[in-house]
Amino acid sequence: MFLENFDPLKDEMIQIMDKDGVVVRPDLMPDLTDEEIVELYKTMRFSRIIDEKTLQYQRQGRMLTYAPNLGQEATQVGSAFAIRQTDWVAPSFRELGVWLRKGAPLKNIFLYWFGNELGMKMPEEVRILPVTIPIASQMQHASGLAYAARYRGLDDIAVAYVGDGGTSQGDFHEALNFAAVQSLPNVFIVQNNQFAISTRRKIQTKSGTIAQKALAYGIPGVQVDGNDIFAMYAVTKEAADRARRGDGPTLIEAYTYRMGAHTTSDDPTVYRDNSEVDEWRDKDPIDRLRKYMMAKGIWDEEKEEAYSEERGRFVKETFEDVEKSGDTPLEDTFDYVFAQKTPILEAQYQAKKAFYAKEGK
Amino acid sequence: MFLENFDPLKDEMIQIMDKDGVVVRPDLMPDLTDEEIVELYKTMRFSRIIDEKTLQYQRQGRMLTYAPNLGQEATQVGSAFAIRQTDWVAPSFRELGVWLRKGAPLKNIFLYWFGNELGMKMPEEVRILPVTIPIASQMQHASGLAYAARYRGLDDIAVAYVGDGGTSQGDFHEALNFAAVQSLPNVFIVQNNQFAISTRRKIQTKSGTIAQKALAYGIPGVQVDGNDIFAMYAVTKEAADRARRGDGPTLIEAYTYRMGAHTTSDDPTVYRDNSEVDEWRDKDPIDRLRKYMMAKGIWDEEKEEAYSEERGRFVKETFEDVEKSGDTPLEDTFDYVFAQKTPILEAQYQAKKAFYAKEGK
């Protein structure tokens, strides 16, 4: 529907709902119940609350480096809503909305950013690979996950997320090419938030759209308004169906904006004007859906407040819980290098333990 | 001319002279003198003679592994003719025609394939980087050569050659992207000879043409009949002019065929039928130009024979000369690791020398 008719060279962008929450393409509007729409909204809102509170904790010196996804909630939640629970995700590091939708416990997420590997030991059903730090390397894993799913006769697909900066890495290229050659059940989603830390998208690549990079691999590529959750949902859904049918991978460019700093270590005022941020604030994905819901009468200020309050409390409690989690025990740093500690690791572990005992540590 | 009007998505291919040596697109025919055309021919012929004799020497056990470029002579010689002596080339390992055109002494080329690093110490004016074994890595160097040329205010350009297999590597992607972003004076030539060792082009990528990969970088891409030396010359010339003018890089897909084995270690009968090779023999780039020249009256059997005979003798003499070149002296293996031997290298060198002396080696 979108995919077949879309020409990524025309610099078009799929939008269903405009920035005022008005559905401008009713023909493309996905079939979502009111409950589902509220659920979409709540997930985005929850993500925003987590980001805001975590930034606050970070400023208070209670959190380590954190990468907020402010402004990208629709991109993430919309796409994640369009896939199944058993589908795989190979994430980058800024996909809070995806984690939430796929059922990752907030406690795990906090533990991870708190510097504890236990965080990435997610419940098995979450099916998201751990946060990937080496940019774009996860793309390759997605292709392998998809290969294995098909090989095993399952109809699970694998979705990879990557940033606009990540499209420059060789791994991006190789993964798309392999998935295309093998016609793998993959969906590749580029969150084009206009920046790789301080580096603007225009410096990252000269192609008119990122979606058109799909042409290099002979697969469909589509540019989507990443701040329009209906568009993100609808396009991802179609790409996922396509993948599941055996018709191969799709590249989705979600056109969005990183409203916050790259991470809490970053000072974006060095490289961008606040006025630019303000412009994008006007296109906020959460406000947009709220306007839609309010107009439709399925949400109101009261619900908003109640939900925010309840979620805020939950975030606070979870974070305080995580704050008490303490350091990683010595043995944990040794126990997961291999299935079984090697004799050398065992000896090093015993030596450190003896040292701690001696020093009363 | 070609570049602006060419749409790589249409699966078209630029051909000026057909397989019978007839110019089918006189409008595109480059402005070459008869002498230049004869020179084009001679260079191709010379390349073919070298390949044939080297394969013979190899069968006789007088040569190590060798990668012939049989069938790809027009791709190489045509493109190399279109650039200037001071332009840089970043080659792969199968560009004999380019080396010859750029003035590389045959002796050096033989020395290299004979297993002697001295071979790649070319005369300075050749301006070709050494044979590159790690596939596609040379593409990145080409972008840097081009950057430096422009930075230094020179109007030299840099041409990179890579195979169809090489397009799968991340380095291919990164180099094109960087060159495009920086609008560098580069020409990237893919010798699509249909194989990467035994792996067919269709398994390497699903894109309809390799030329269309240019769209991923927002640069022109053009597919050329690589066995038509006029087309190769004309397209490369335009891409080179474009680069020199400061308009940025171009991707050229030279559609050709590897007539011989991958290298002398390879047995292509394992993975392809001779009938396929025969079909391509019909499109031989050298025969094609000879027919053209004969029809035009600027070449005849007599000249052919005399030239072949003279070149054959030269190749033989050069090879015999190289056969006498002997082993690499011990000190040479130490002397070029750094500008100055480190104390550790000096000590190792002295120890080995002493050992040789003791053993009477």
Added chain:
Amino acid sequence: MLVLNLVEAVTNALDTAMANDKNVVVYGEDVGVEGGVFRATKGLQEKYGAERCFDSILAESNIVGAGIGMAINGLKPVVEIQFSGFMFPAFNQIVTHAARMRNRTRGLYTVPMVIRMPYGGGVRALEHHSESLEVLFAHTAGLKIVVPSTPYDAKGLLLAAIADPDPVIFMEPKRIYRAFKQEVPEEYYTIPIGKAKVLKEGKNLTVVAWGAMVRETQKAIEILEKEGHSIELIDLRTISPIDKETILASVQKTGRFAVVHEAATTFGPGAELITTVNEGAFLYLEAPPKRVGSNDTIVPLPKGEHHYVPDTDYIVSELRTVLEF
């Protein structure tokens, strides 16, 4: 019993593993239709189909990276890097992912994958076809590195690598791929990873070697034993984790130690072994331990390669300095 050379034993091991376990998949450059440039995967595509044995794209980072995804999702990829010198594009995937997935997820996701690669010199090959890179892997936490030196070991170690729950780098000494044949059981068997093998007992000197250097060292030892020395030879078999126990027991008996390897000397594998001996048998040492490795030069092209890799004479001469200390 089959009688196989080393590369045939590799093929046989792959065949055995694929027959045993449907989840074993084999791929790499030219691995499918052609059966690999060394024919290590010969016949496997015909026998098991193109889904289980296929030609990858020409991209090592994808070969390993996709394998990581497959392994996480239930398969057992056994991939081939055409020559070890071409593993560099895959190094990021190997080090930052294959080696770390288990630790990063506290055991939730693991990467039971084998990365095979022919390595080492002595075959008059082109540049980058002769590297010995074991240290680059061995210094990386989360990887096991295995090197067979005989057909029998090749099959048993490769099957053990495939059965291993963690990523294993399987380095094949291509110089001896076809050097000799040996009886190899037809059935499934494994040789434990992490255990060295005492090939030959001796009294005055312990020598550790692996891969193609085992044979070179055996020849050197023959010469030296004719002179009356008694030398113990250990085939390390697994580079990481090192079997310290076997080595230290031997050095504590012989009082002298040497290691022979193809890799470059400085920051090479020999340094680790000598340090191991320092840490576990210092007071037993009657002579400074010795490493016999290749020069710290770039692997020369064929016309200079003989200056680089230790040969029998050189090993003899170096071992003699330890024996005569």
Added chain:
Amino acid sequence: MLVLNLVEAVTNALDTAMANDKNVVVYGEDVGVEGGVFRATKGLQEKYGAERCFDSILAESNIVGAGIGMAINGLKPVVEIQFSGFMFPAFNQIVTHAARMRNRTRGLYTVPMVIRMPYGGGVRALEHHSESLEVLFAHTAGLKIVVPSTPYDAKGLLLAAIADPDPVIFMEPKRIYRAFKQEVPEEYYTIPIGKAKVLKEGKNLTVVAWGAMVRETQKAIEILEKEGHSIELIDLRTISPIDKETILASVQKTGRFAVVHEAATTFGPGAELITTVNEGAFLYLEAPPKRVGSNDTIVPLPKGEHHYVPDTDYIVSELRTVLEF
């Protein structure tokens, strides 16, 4: 005299080099507009323009690979890898090209390029931001590896690296980027690559360290000297080539040896130094030499990092075993 911390000294060295030589270009991820994530290139784009100091694309293999081309064609690229843990995608270019171009062409083409990278732990960073990878480079022929431990050294060594006719890996201990300030001359000066520095003389034990471990070791030595020991401390400064002369002279005097490093222990840099000492001062050794390194585990995330890197107490305890042997 300027008074600068280590990262400021790096910036000052780059500024000095760019002012001196128009062919010095500086680039890397976020190096231009932002001045680098650590601000090591702060102000350089403003001062020298976007042609000489620019933001690369997010692709380390291109950063190094393009630099190789630039260096061959007359420039002096000084590139930044944002964290050493992200050098892996560039490793192929570093090892197979930067390190080999001179040898491959018998001196026709050379790669006078500097690859800077912050390295090491102790800053509570995300995964892959804390690696100590010196061995991976040091085992590779054709590379020099330099690590400063003070602002003064940072400037002098970086200027020497830029002046060097061959590729130099310049590893910056980011943990001490802002730890202390020091007087740094305003003008151009170099500190020779390949020379270690005796920071402190001593009689009973030689300790070698580099980078951030120098300060940690100094603290440990203070504690031990209060107990009456006399310890010689050498800042290695250059990891490859190692300054054997300085180390061996010291060990021949003290009779005891230890090395302290952040890298993982096994197949780590300590093994090479111990082997060096075995080869050159075995008969002087009164105790087994000791390496104090990080565990052979994966660098833990911040909540476990203290288990990994040697700290003062641990160094004290380990050195004591050598002193009291």
